[in-house]
Amino acid sequence: MIVPLLLFLIAFAAAILSFLRPELGDLLLVAGPAALASLYLLVRAILGRGHPANVVVLDGSNVMHWKDGEARLETVREVIDRLTALGLRPGVVFDANAGYKLEGQYRGDKALARQLGLPPSRVLVVDKGVPADPVLLGAARDMGARVISNDRFRDWADEYPELRQPEHVIRGGYRDGKVWLSVDPR
Numbered sequence: 001m002i003v004p005l006l007l008f009l010i011a012f013a014a015a016i017l018s019f020l021r022p023e024l025g026d027l028l029l030v031a032g033p034a035a036l037a038s039l040y041l042l043v044r045a046i047l048g049r050g051h052p053a054n055v056v057v058l059d060g061s062n063v064m065h066w067k068d069g070e071a072r073l074e075t076v077r078e079v080i081d082r083l084t085a086l087g088l089r090p091g092v093v094f095d096a097n098a099g100y101k102l103e104g105q106y107r108g109d110k111a112l113a114r115q116l117g118l119p120p121s122r123v124l125v126v127d128k129g130v131p132a133d134p135v136l137l138g139a140a141r142d143m144g145a146r147v148i149s150n151d152r153f154r155d156w157a158d159e160y161p162e163l164r165q166p167e168h169v170i171r172g173g174y175r176d177g178k179v180w181l182s183v184d185p186r
Contacts (some may be wrong), residue, residue: 003086007038033050056083056170058113059149060123061132066150066173071101077116079148079172080180090148091122093136100126126142134159146170148181 014031018024053095060076067075076092083090093111099107107115124139126132133153137160140147149167157163172181
């Protein structure tokens, strides 16, 4: 948010200066649009500030095993439905082999997104040979999001100290045939 604010202040000051100093009138041709564009970015940054609290990133390869330990896409879908009911906006990251575990063949972002009823922009299947955990944790960090997983992420705790914060990783599973999450209202 600091960068859009600085851009706006500089562009706005240049626009004011072009009004005050007639010999700098041409500066308004650049400063005016720059001020408007930076104001737009600033407003988006301010309005988007409350948004990340609602964003969560599912460890799809972990969540798909929550029901009886078997890989099921329906389990991920049920967890997504529960998160949505709680007012959260889920995205999902899968290991490259998720499709093989689910259906015996590779499934990419678009195919899994379609099966989950999510936009493709909210589903990611990492490339073969790439560990999903740092991609998932990096995405969560970049978005200011929490993580949905029963993984302890011990190998990544030093690199991602936010994992130690209470409720940064939302745990879950099934009780009496229904999804439960550690953030469920009691």
